[in-house]
Amino acid sequence: xxxxxxxxxxxxxxxxxxxxxxxxxxxxxxxxxxxxxxxxxxxxxxxxxxxxxxxxxxxxxxxxxxxxxxxxxxxxxxxxxxxxxxxxxxxxxxxxxxxxxxxxxxxxxxxxxxxxxxxxxxxxxxxxxxxxxxxxxxxxxxxxxxxxxxxxxxxxxxxxxxxxxxxxxxxxxxxxxxxxxxxxxxxxxxxxxxxxxxxxxxxxxxxxxxxxxxxxxxxxxxxxxxxxxxxxxxxxxxxxxxxxxxxxxxxxxxxxxxxxxxxxxxxxxxxxxxxxxxxxxxxxxxxxxxxxxxxxxxxxxxxxxxxxxxxxxxxxxxxxxxxxxxxxxxxxxxxxxxxxxxxxxxxxxxxxxxxxxxxxxxxxxxxxxxxxxxxxxxxxxxxxxxxxxxxxxxxxxxxxxxxxxxxxxxxxxxxxxxxxxxxxxxxxxxxxxxxxxxxxxxxxxxxxxxxxxxxxxxxxxxxxxxxxxxxxxxxxxxxxxxxxxxxxxxxxxxxxxxxxxxxxxxxxxxxxxxxxxxxxxxxxxxxxxxxxxxxxxxxxxxxxxxxxxxxxxxxxxxxxxxxxxxxxxxxxxxxxxxxxxxxxxxxxxxxxxxxxxxxxxxxxxxxxxxxxxxxxxxxxxxx
Numbered sequence: 097x098x099x100x101x102x103x104x105x106x107x108x109x110x111x112x113x114x115x116x117x118x119x120x121x122x123x124x125x126x127x128x129x130x131x132x133x134x135x136x137x138x139x140x141x142x143x144x145x146x147x148x149x150x151x152x153x154x155x156x157x158x159x160x161x162x163x164x165x166x167x168x169x170x171x172x173x174x175x176x177x178x179x180x181x182x183x184x185x186x187x188x189x190x191x192x193x194x195x196x197x198x199x200x201x202x203x204x205x206x207x208x209x210x211x212x213x214x215x216x217x218x219x220x221x222x223x224x225x226x227x228x229x230x231x232x233x234x235x236x237x238x239x240x241x242x243x244x245x246x247x248x249x250x251x252x253x254x255x256x257x258x259x260x261x262x263x264x265x266x267x268x269x270x271x272x273x274x275x276x277x278x279x280x281x282x283x284x285x286x287x288x289x290x291x292x293x294x295x296x297x298x299x300x301x302x303x304x305x306x307x308x309x310x311x312x313x314x315x316x317x318x319x320x321x322x323x324x325x326x327x328x329x330x331x332x333x334x335x336x337x338x339x340x341x342x343x344x345x346x347x348x349x350x351x352x353x354x355x356x357x358x359x360x361x362x363x364x365x366x367x368x369x370x371x372x373x374x375x376x377x378x379x380x381x382x383x384x385x386x387x388x389x390x391x392x393x394x395x396x397x398x399x400x401x402x403x404x405x406x407x408x409x410x411x412x413x414x415x416x417x418x419x420x421x422x423x424x425x426x427x428x429x430x431x432x433x434x435x436x437x438x439x440x441x442x443x444x445x446x447x448x449x450x451x452x453x454x455x456x457x458x459x460x461x462x463x464x465x466x467x468x469x470x471x472x473x474x475x476x477x478x479x480x481x482x483x484x485x486x487x488x489x490x491x492x493x494x495x496x497x498x499x500x501x502x503x504x505x506x507x508x509x510x511x512x513x514x515x516x517x518x519x520x521x522x523x524x525x526x527x528x529x530x531x532x533x534x535x536x537x538x539x540x541x542x543x544x545x546x547x548x549x550x551x552x553x554x555x556x557x558x559x560x561x562x563x564x565x566x567x568x569x570x571x572x573x574x575x576x577x578x579x580x581x582x583x584x585x586x587x588x589x590x591x592x593x594x595x596x597x598x599x600x601x602x603x604x605x606x607x608x609x610x611x612x613x614x615x616x617x618x619x620x621x622x623x624x625x626x627x628x629x630x631x632x633x634x635x636x637x638x639x640x641x642x643x644x645x646x647x648x649x650x651x652x653x654x655x656x657x658x659x660x661x662x663x664x665x666x667x668x669x670x671x672x673x674x675x676x677x678x679x680x681x682x683x684x685x686x687x688x689x690x691x692x693x694x695x696x697x698x699x700x701x702x703x704x705x706x707x708x709x710x711x712x713x714x715x716x717x718x719x
Contacts, residue, residue: 190217192242195229195260206235209242209269216245223252226271229289232261242271244282251277255284258291258311266295268320270304283334287311295320295351299330299363306330306365312337313346313371319363319399321353324603328353328399333366348376348388350399355382355550356604360399364388368395383409383549407607410661412549420545421654421665423503426464428592428616428667429701430506431539431562433460433708434472434492435590437697438514439533439566440679441490443478447689447718450480456693456714458492463707470497470506474714478516487517494539507540512562525580525628526572534565541594545609554599554609564590568622578630584623584642591617599658609658616652616667618702621645624677637682646673646702668703675700689718 192213195204213226226242236256246253255271265285275282284307285294291312297320298307307329313336319329329351348364369390378387384401391398437460443452454476461469473495478488493511514535521527539562544555568586575581593615599608624642631637651671655664681695697710 189223189225190215191225191228193227194225195227195231195233204229204231204233206237207233208236209238210240212240213242215243216247218247220248221250222246222248224254225257226255228254228257228259229262230259232263233258233265234263236262236265238265238267238271239269241269242284243273245274245276246280246282247276249278250281251275251279252281254282254286257286258289260289262289262291264293264295265291265314267307268297270298270302271307272304273308282308283310284308285310287314290315292316293318294331296329296331297322297327299328300360301327306332306362309333309366310335313367316347316349317364318349318351319360320351321355321360323353323356325357328360328363330362331364331367333364336367336371345373346371346376347373349379350381350386354547355384355401355404358401358404362391362396363399364397366395367397372397383412408552408659409550410659412551413609413659414662416545416548416551417654417656417662417665419548420503420543421667424543424594424614424654425668425703426462426466426468426502426706427499427504427506427541427560428594429703429706429708430460430462430468430470431537431560432590432592432616433462433699433701433710434470434512435535435537435562435564435592436566436588436699437710438490438492438512438535439516439564439568439588440695440697441474441476441492441514441533442516442518442531443476443488443716444486444518445689445691445716445718446478446480446486449719451719452476452478452480452486452488452716453719454714454716456712457495458710458712460708460710462701463705466499466502468497468499468502471495472511474712476714476716483523484520485518488515490514490516490535492537503544503546505542505544506560507542509540510538512537522572524574525582526574528569528571529582530567530569532565532567534563536563537561543597545599552605552607554605556597556599556608556611558595558597558611560592560594562590562592564588566622570626580628582626582628584626584640586622588620588622588644589617590620591615607658609656609662611656612653614652614654614667615650617650618646619648621647626679634685635682636685638679639681640677640679642677644675644677646671649673649702651702670704671702672700672704673702675702691716 192215215224215226217224224244224246226244242255244253244255253273253275255273271284273282273284288311291314293316294314295318296307298304301322309331317331321328376388384404387400387402389398389400443454446452456474458472458474459469473493476488476490478486480486491511491513494508497506497508499505512535514533516531516533518529518531520529539560540557541560542555542557545551545553547553566586566588568584570582570584572580572582593613596611596613598610599605601608622642622644624640626638626640628636628638649671651666651668653664654667656662678698679695681693683691683693685691693714693716695712699708701708
C-alpha cells in the first residue's frame with residue numbers, strides 16, 4: 097500500500113479495538129508481540145515470523161500487514177471496534193485494513209470484522225477501500241459493517257478489494273459503498289484476483305440492499321437464507337468475468353438456513369448464463385428440490401422451490417415432536433423422582449419441647465445426554481405428639497436447574513410441599529414403624545421444539561404438576577449388638593400432569609401447535625430391606641436395597657394439532673415396570689439433640705435406560 101503526503105487528516109473514530117488473536121494455535125518462531133496502545137495513524141505489521149496480541153484504544157487509520165516477501169500465515173486479525181478515517185486530499189488512497197506484499201506472499205489465516213470499518217475520502221481521484229488485499233486471506237468473515245465513501249472526479253469506493261487470493265469470504269453483515277463524481281466506481285466487492293467461495297446474506301431484508309460485485313466471479317457462490325422468507329442474500333453484479341478463464345463458470349449453492357418461501361426473487365443479477373455451471377441451475381436442499389431460473393435473458397435469477405408448500409413439513413414436525421417427547425421424559429423423570437424421594441424425608445431428633453427442625457440441600461441428577469440435574473434447599477419440621485407418634489411437614493425449593501441446550505426448561509418458582517406422620521412401637525429402631533407421606537409440587541415449564549428439516553421452532557409454556565402419597569411399614573430386628581435389619585413393604589401413588597398449551601406465533605413460527613394435556617400416573621408396590629450399624633455411639637451408617645413394581649400405570653400420550661397429519665406419541669411405549677432402588681448414608685450426632693446426616697439414593701426409572709442419583713445433606717436439631 098502506498099502512503100501519500102496526507103494533510104488535513106480528520107479522524108472520525110470514537111473507539112478502536114483491533115485484535116490479533118488465537119496465537120496459541122500458531123507457530124511463532126519470532127516470539128509474541130504485545131502492544132497496549134497505538135498513537136500513530138498507521139499500524140504496520142511486518143514481522144514474518146511473530147504472532148501478537150494488539151489491543152488499542154488509540155487512533156488507527158489503517159492496518160498494514162506486509163510480509164515483505166516472507167510469510168505470516170500465523171496471523172489472525174480481528175476488529176471488534178471501529179477503524180475509521182475521513183480525509184480531504186487530492187490523488188490520495190486509503191484503506192481500513194490492507195494486506196500487502198511486494199511478492200504477494202503475505203498470508204493471513206483469518207480476518208474477522210464484527211465491528212465497523214468506515215473510510216471516506218474527498219478530493220481529486222480519491223480511492224478508498226474497507227479491506228484491500230494483495231496477498232492471501234484464508235478466511236475473511238464480516239458480520240459487522242464495512243462502509244466506504246469517495247467524492248470527487250474518478251472517485252472509487254470499494255468495500256473489499258481483492259488483488260490476491262481469498263479462500264472463503266462470508267458476509268452476514270453489510271458492505272456498503274458510495275462513489276460520487278465524474279466516472280465514479282463503487283462496489284461492495286471488487287475482485288481482480290481469485291475468490292474461491294463467497295457466502296452472502298446481505299440483500300433482501302437488509303436496508304443496505306444487495307451486495308454489489310464486479311470483476312472475476314467467485315468459483316463458488318452460496319446464498320444464505322435468513323430466519324424468515326423476506327431475508328436472504330442477493331448478489332448484484334456488473335462488468336463481471338469468469339473466475340477462471342480455463343474452466344469459466346461459477347457454482348451456485350445454498351449455504352444455510354431453513355426454506356421459508358416457494359421463491360426467492362432476484363438472488364443474482366447481472367450474471368449471464370455462460371457464467372453459471374449447468375449443475376448450478378438445479379439441486380436439492382433440506383429435502384426440497386430447487387431451481388435457479390433466469391427472468392427471460394435479463395441476467396436476473398430467481399431461486400425457486402417448486403415442491404415447497406406453505407407451512408412446515410408434517411414429517412419433520414412429527415419427528416420434532418418425537419424429539420421433544422424424549423426431552424420431556426427426562427423432565428417428568430426429574431419431577432417424579434424428587435416427589436418419590438421426598439416421601440423419605442423425616443425429622444426424628446427431638447428436644448424438650450418435642451420439636452424437630454432439619455435444614456439442608458439436595459442434588460438430583462438424571463442420566464440424560466444434556467446433564468439434567470437440579471439443586472434444592474430443604475426445610476423439614478416435625479412435632480412429637482407422644483413418644484411413639486410424630487407428624488411433620490417439609491418444603492423442597494429448587495435453587496437451580498441445569499438443563500443445558502435442552503428443549504425443556506423448568507422454573508424455580510414454587511417449592512414441593514409435603515406432610516408426613518409416623519408411628520413407632522419402640523424408640524430404639526426395633527419393632528414396627530408405619531409411616532405415611534403426601535406431597536404436591538408445581539413448576540413453570542417452557543418447551544421449545546428443536547427444528548428438524550422444515551419444522552418450526554415453536555415455543556410455549558405450561559405448568560407441570562406433581563403429586564402423590566406413600567404408605568410404608570417396616571419391622572426392625574436387632575440381629576446383633578448395634579445392628580438392626582429392617583424389612584419393609586409399602587405402596588405409592590404418583591401422578592405428573594402438564595397442562596395443555598399453545599405455542600406463540602412469530603415470523604419463524606407460522607403454524608403454532610396446540611398441545612393436549614400430558615398426564616401420567618402409577619400405583620407402585622414397594623419391598624426391600626434396610627440395615628443400620630452404629631459404628632460408635634455418635635456415628636451410625638445405614639443402607640437399603642429394594643424393588644419397586646408398578647401394578648397400574650397410565651403412561652400418557654403426547655399429542656398436538658396445528659399441522660395436518662400429526663399423530664399422537666405414546667409417552668412411554670416400553671416402560672420398565674419392575675425396578676431396583678438403593679440407599680446409602682450415615683449420620684453423626686454432634687450432641688444429644690443435634691445431628692449431621694448425608695444420604696445417597698439410586699433409582700432405576702420407568703423409562704428405558706434412565707436412572708437417577710440423589711445426594712442429600714442435612715443438619716437436624718431438636719428443640
